[in-house]
Amino acid sequence: MNFVGTGRTLSGEDFARAATLIGCEEAAIRAVTVVEARGQGFDAKNRPVILPEPHVLYRNLKGEERARAVNAGLAWSSWQPGRYPATQDARYDQLGRMTAINLEAGLKAPSWGIGQVLGENAELCGFKSAQALVEKCMESEGGQLDVMVGFIVGKGLGSKLRRKDWAGFAHGYNGAAYAKNQYDLKLDRAYRRLAIGASAAYDPLADGLLSVGDKGDVVKVLQIAIGAHADGDFGPMTAQKVRDFQREHGLVVDGKVGKQTGRMLNLDYWS
Secondary structure, X not given: OOOOOOOOOOOHHHHHHHHHHHOOOHHHHHHHHHHHOOOOOEXXXXXXXXXXXXXXXXXXXXXXXXXXXXXXXXOOOOOOOOOOOOOHHHHHHHHHHHHHHOHHHHHHOEEEOOOOEEHHHOOOOOOOOHHHHHHHHHHOXXXXXXXXXXXXXXXXXXXXXXXXXXXXXXXXXXXXXXXXOOHHHHHHHHHXXXXXXXXXXXXXXXXXXEOOOOEOHHXXXXXXXXXXXXXXXXXXXXXXXXHHHHHHOOOOOOOOEOHHHXXXXXXXXXX
C-alpha cells in the first residue's frame, strides 16, 4: 500500500466542519487539537505520521499469524513503553513488515495522524475498515481531524466537549492518567485563550507557547522572523512555517514556539 498523502495542512474550514459535526464551539475543538493532537499530521515524505504499537498488532492477530509476528519481534502481548523506532522511515519499515503478515491487522496497529487515533478504532470512528481510516488520513490534516472527530463522537465525548467538561473529556480521551498529566487543566487554559481571542485581557504567551489560535503583536514578530504572512493570527500556515524552521534546525518538530524554538529565532520574549 502506498502511504504517500497530499500533505495538506489544517484550515479554518476544517475546524468549522469539526465544530459543526460535534455541535460544539469552534474554540473547544481547536483547544483539543492544541492539547491532544500532534504538531503535524504528515512526515517529510507526506506520509501520515504513525506510531506502530506491537501490543495492538498482537491482539488483532491469531494463530500462525500471531506466532509469526511474535517471532519477528513485531508483536508482544503487553504494552512496552519506549520501545519505538526513532524515525518515521523506521516506523514505516516496521509497518510494512506488519502488513506483510496481515494487511488489515497491520493497519490497525499504529496510531495515525494528528489525532493519534489507533487504526483498530476504525469502526468506532465510523469507517468500515482500518484501511478506509488510513486513506482518510492520507487526504489531508483536515481528513485526520475528521478521524479525530469520529473518535470523539464514537466515544461519546461530544456532550462533554459541548459542556466544556474538561475533566470528563480528558478522562475519556486519555484514560485515568489524565489528571497526572493535567490534560483537563491544559484543555481549559487552551479553550479560554482561544475563546477570548484578541481582547485586551488576552495573553498569547500565558502558557509559555505560541501555537495555533494565538493572536497579537507577538505573533506578528514571529511571522516576520519565519517569513510568514504577518497578520498576527497564528494559523495553520504559520504552524507549517514553524515546522519547516524546526526541521531545518534539528529541533523538535511540533509547530509550536516555546523557549528552544524562540531562542533559535532570536525572539526578544525568549532571550
